[in-house]
Amino acid sequence: MRNFWPLLIAVSVGAMGVQAVSADEYQLLVGSYTAGQSQGIYRLNFDSSTGQIDAKPLQVVPSENPSWLTLSKDQRYLFVVNENGPGQKDPVGRVSSYAIDSRTHELNLINQVQSLGNEPTHSSLSGDGSHLFVSNYSVAEDPGGTLAVLPVGSDGKLENVVQISSHPASRVNPERQMSAHVHSTVSSPDGRYVFSNDLGADKVFVYRFDPKANPDLPLTPATPASVQLPPGSGPRHLLFSADGKHAWLTMEMSAQVAVFDYQDGKLEQTQLVDLAAGQPTSDKAASALHASADGKFLYVSNRGTANQLLVFTIDPATGHLKELQRRSVEGDHPREFSLDPSGKFVLIANQKSNQVVVVERDAKTGLLGNTVQKLPMDAPSDVRFLLRQ
Secondary structure (H helix, E strand, C coil): CCCCCCCCCCCCEECCEECCCCCCEEEEEEEECCCCCCCEEEEEEEECCCCEECCCCCEEEECCCEEEEEECCCCCEEEEEECCCCCCCCCCCEEEEEEECCCCCCEEEEEEEECCCCCEEEEEECCCCCEEEEEECCCCCCCCCEEEEEEECCCCCECCCCEEECCCCCCCCCCCCCCCCEEEEEECCCCCEEEEEECCCCEEEEEEECCCCCCCCCEEEEEEEEEECCCCCCEEEEEECCCCCEEEEEECCCCEEEEEEEECCEEEEEEEEECCCCCCHHHCCEEEEEECCCCCEEEEEECCCCCEEEEEEECCCCCCEEEEEEEECCCCCEEEEEECCCCCEEEEEECCCCEEEEEEECCCCCCEEEEEEEEECCCEEEEEEECCC
16 A cells, blocks of 8 residues: 655644754655645655655645756755646646745745746756756647746746747657657756757757846857757756766667767767667666766666666766666666765655665765665655755
8 A cells, every 4th residue: 555645744843943853864855746646745854874764754745746856056945847738637837936944944835937838847957046947848749848948036936938949859759759858958067058958859959058148038059059869869868077077968768878078068979878788678768867976976767667777987087987787776667866965875766666765875886785765655756855054
């Protein structure tokens, strides 16, 4: 039987205010899909000394399909895409902003606006925090996916979309690439460029970001304006190295990771790594990727029937990857995952098996170890840690 939580449980408060927590305790946010029993965003306690998530939530924030969570750098605000679309309870794609209480981490809604597209699946903040880039995936061929740009006020309030960009599809795969499907959009380390990864186009589209020059159209195509990827590969998520010299891109449909050198808005591919070489198409569904805090290891999830988390060592000079380990996620459809702040655990959101799985991690070797917890949760999609103030 699944374990579903009540609507809202308050933070424990003592006579002197909010109770103190130990140095090993962090708070955790989990986004989810709400077509089933999930109610939205869950805020929980996590103990990094044991790897245990407290099953009793501190707060449940009712929200429709809050599938991706974006924290501001100072963690004062949380931005959430509501991955709604035709045929769902709410057919309108939306974006929500929340204020995060500096003492309790309680979430309070600031405002919500439309994303002007279907199934917004990802968002990220510009380097200066002034704009939010929202990727409207759009499952249906018509109207197709778009990139939406929303200004963000100093108080965390979202303004309406000021710019929409669309891309021509590759049309290589007749089932999934007959129109654009923007899956994620991220800024360069220096904040001057924006990279939009379009699964339907087999390209990464590159923009200059200069809101001071034109507040109404902060993005303009760079030169070159795109990076071509293998036909039918379906680019998904892009991650820059900490030093800004390299980048890694998961390609969902081909289950590959492309490695790039990066300089001044230009990505040059230097390596292509297969996650499911020689395996059936059903094993090919690359998803999330995250690097360890020390920059030595890259972790990549592959869904489909493979349902694995792959560990790679990172060559510090080239950014190239060498496979170190493949480990089952002990569930189905690892949409996202997160390394905890201590570096000792990985938390995996297994969307289709309705659980968050906690796995031990050796910070020195990068290897994944035993499973320490399987927390029942309906359709988890994203996992984020709140750092202590």
